Amino acid sequence: MTLEIESKEATHDTDGLPVEELVVNIGPSHPSTHGVGRVVVHLDGEVMTHVEPIVGYLHRGIEKMSENRTYLQVVPLTDRLDYVGSMYANWAYCRAVERLAGISVPERAEYLRVIVCELQRIASHMMALGSAAGDTGAATMFIYTFDERERIIEAFEELCGSRLTYNYVRPGGVSFDVPEGWLDNVLAFCAAHRDKLTEMDKLFFGNVIAKGRLKGIGVLSAEDAVAWGASGPVARGSGVNWDLRKHDTYSVYPRFDFDVPTGSNGDAYDRGRVRLFECYESCRIIEQAISQMTEGPVKTPLPRLLRPAPGEAYSHIESARGSLGVYVVSDGTPRPYRMHVRSPAFCNLALLKILAPGHMLADLVAVMGSLDPVFGEVDR
């Protein structure tokens, strides 16, 4: 494996003068590529002409690994897919297995899943907003958002004992019921979080520098968003009203009243702002879920070895990055015959090569930050 980049080609500008095309390699270890992303950029002066994202530096082969494990042993692996939003991959996988094996889930567990996933959405968006802001020079915003994220991580730690890899959503329910007083803490967090969001909106999105850095950068048209398979805030920033919670609804989401914020310009600014407004909506969903929740069991007893009948199941949920799908094929043995993850970050990152060309090199990190890739999920 080499890290060499291809040789330069001499081109000629409009006056016939020889112009050397500059090839810049960014990554795979670069603080603004959000992990191990690598981008090879061809430059004409300071303007990007061709952008080639190179992925796979975190390809761990989770799909093949799950063929060597039992159905329940795969759940911890899904934690490591999207490490900023572990609950989503847990849930998507468990829904697929529940569908495959015909397992019913108690109602309280569904509510708990909704609550933790909406909290996770806030945590993930805080990370996305903060790192995107940090990349464009607004380090203060990163510290504000990370503070909010830390509060959610503390709540998760109280709930399931882990700060990052929760393994909380399991086939048939969730692993534990909430500790005493936890829901009150979450409600208090939601109330405080709204004020913080307003403050962040003023601090970052009201800032003239952020507007200058993000407005009109990486414009994605609604047609392209649909054709390229974009989902989540990336598609909604372009005005595509597509949210699985509303439009292919699952779990107990039909019982909640919430809006789907969409942008209109499809630029980096709108994508960021959509994330911020989604946090308000998540707070609304959490409050409704806590008020509707009733006492009851949180998991269905299952045998230690699941042996679903031969068949296949696909389940998708709206994760913080978009529609996260899991496709599981069973052949009747205790191991999955095939497990595939349809990763939203992977599909969204593919857009980089059509969004970035035409902009200055310094705008690359703004575009990449607005796509919010998490490389655990991109590379799997």
Next chain:
Amino acid sequence: MALVDRIGTSLERTPGGGIILTSVDALVDWSRGQSLWAMPMGTACCAMEFIAASFSKFDYDRLGTFPRPDPRHCDVMVLAGTITEKMKPAIQRLWDQMPEPKWAIAMGNCTVSGGIFYYDSYSVVRGADEFIPVDVYIAGCPPRPESLIDAVMQLRELVHEESIAPGKRRERNTKLPRSKAEANERMEAMRTPESDGPHAPAKVVNKEFPSDVIADEGGEV
């Protein structure tokens, strides 16, 4: 660093307060240990905990450890996250670019041994020490930020006992093992059957299980 740790009281006792006598070796080590700039080699999940450790709540900047994503400026590489075969040459190159003296902290199970990916993965490097000499290992998946702070403190102790003369190590009263071989020896000593320590092997007892335990075999998960 006994003398420098008590620097305040030493100064008080000196009339006029200006002079401390110490060896150059000790002073150099002390200053190295107090400002270990960290190269964040964050590849996966552990990078999130690395970021958390450097932010407001845990704030390991107060130990003089400052994340700086530039190998030329850094003393310690924090290997945070799964290393794949594809990523290995990049990490190797960054490690080679770091100036001596340099240290490495393996943060998380993936860099210790491959962790959860040890048995099944076709693309993960089983432990960072396959290609980088690691000084401190932190277990956990991912380790808590406090563990990282503890690792920095342990590394500081290691740095304090190094000598500026190449290959030499000053004898100090420390609990840390001096080499990987010594660490392994200690582990083995803990595993001897006579030991009653926490790592002693479980004693095999021929006893019939009560029937209600057997009935529980297909219990819930």
Next chain:
Amino acid sequence: MSDHLEELRERISELDPTIYPLFSIEFGDAVIAVPLDDLLVTMHRLRELGFDRLGMVTAVDRPEFFVLVYRLHSRALSAGLFVKAKVHKEDPVAPSMFEVWPAADWQEREVFDLFGIDFEGHPDLKRIFLPDEFEGHPLRKDYDHPRVIRRPDYI
């Protein structure tokens, strides 16, 4: 659930009668099974019917053949759909969907990388996750890696 799928079948059949015989319901999902030669034509037709999103492209290694699995979504019909096609193991070549949905770009590269299925007409078909020197296609069932330890069978 199945009422909804029947309704989808009726609506698709009204729009395009040629699709009707291909339509089936497997394990609670709408599936269109297509011979490989008709895949591209059928996909163009489905796109015209309103399936404007290509959600997922993947493959499954069955003992005799590979199965290409496409997941389509339609906002207009508010429905999801699987399209499946069998690919021979001896000569694994399939048409690329890049001209229908650009979303197929990276996902087909992934299938090429991990299964070794060639996609004719793809603009830039090369390995995406694994280094170029990597030998074999790991998601094939006959792939073996020296460091992978097979867990015991839980029978």
